[in-house]
Amino acid sequence: MDDVLLQEPSLAYAHTHTRAQDAAEPMLPRPFMIERRRKEAGGCFTLWLRDPTGQPFNFRVGQFNMLYVYGVGEVPISIAGDASDPSLLMHTIRGVGAVTDAMGRLKVGDTIGVRGPFGNGWPLDAAVGQDVFFVTSTVGLAPLRGLILETLARREEFGKVVLAYGSRGIHDCLYENDLHAWRARFDMTVYVTAHSAPIGYRGQVGSVAHLIERAEFDPPNTVAFVCRSEAMLPAAFAALEARGVAPDRFYTTMERNMKCAVGFCGHCQRGPTFMCRQGPVYRYSDIQHLFAVREL
């Protein structure tokens, strides 16, 4: 068992930051008002939430909130917004069950409960002076969006900034406007691939791993932030390793069925780690061995 993962904060980068579990009432949802909503590609929708009392909501990119639909239930959702604006929370949600479907029916002006922020967040400081490589696909862009915005806000601190994004088709890129804006920048490279496309499509078709193979960056001096389904993570990491990025330079965010989000209930336990407290962001080399354990 990895003792490192039993300590808290478990990982070197999980230093002091905003954590709801340190607050007095981590189990008590705060009522937020839905200020704006937008239908997204991929069956997703985005909600912008504001605390009607005007209290700021400080968070670190990569943290998550427990969103509560009154009378229905609560689910963990990554914060997709800009951490430099604590007045407005942004969450992108995909309707996959009773709670998220109910969220999808909420309208502007409705109230939603928010507990958080929870978890450790992305360790962007680990990438200072290095190339930064974001690897994701479909709705995985949501947990990385805030990190990308922060990276661009601190642009002079990093080398190359590269994003490899995979979508299922050519009409279901999440945050397509953001992708266009990032691609238009001279200081960021964006590679996009589609799983399949109609005849006549002139862009890249194929796997995200193929994008990693061809992307231009300096592998020994790169920190990679990866957000993909657990099943696809090993393939992404293998492609990064094949390019020469060391496994202690990959970070990923993990998903589990979080319930309490403060490390009491054990729903999000994976081996020796509670994802709600020691995660959801992990250095790959710290959890690599857990991927091989089928029972977890």
Next chain:
Amino acid sequence: MVEVRGIETELETFRFFDGMSEEHRQLIAGCGQHEVAKAGEYVFRAGDKADKFYLVRTGLLSVEVHVPGREGLVVDTLRDSDTLGWSWMVPPYVWALDARASELTRLISFDAVCLRGKMETDKDFAYDMFRRFIPVMDRRLTETRMRIVELVTEPAAE
């Protein structure tokens, strides 16, 4: 000034031929020729005789699947330095997919009958060719399997 290079010299620039002896490179080059496919032009179509294999020098090729009664699908794209096709190695030597240039694409094509003949008579050469093609096949097969996992585990538009 334009530098004119023979196919044999050009093969050195492809990773696919890394470490290949000069003798084997000469055998392959003897079956090769330059080709150009204009945007929209088919390099080959499913069901056609697989009588060549290709190296992409520059450009963009799409690998397409014809779906009866529906619009076809692009399932892969190939760019500079990629290899295209292994149906020429496996009986009945028939292409399974379409390959079409998405933009002006320059290729080196290799005559399959010529290559198969040389492989029949020179087993060392045959082994060298299989040793290079099997990883390509393995990679494409693995990638296809991973894309099935991708389809199942990563949500898409409804």
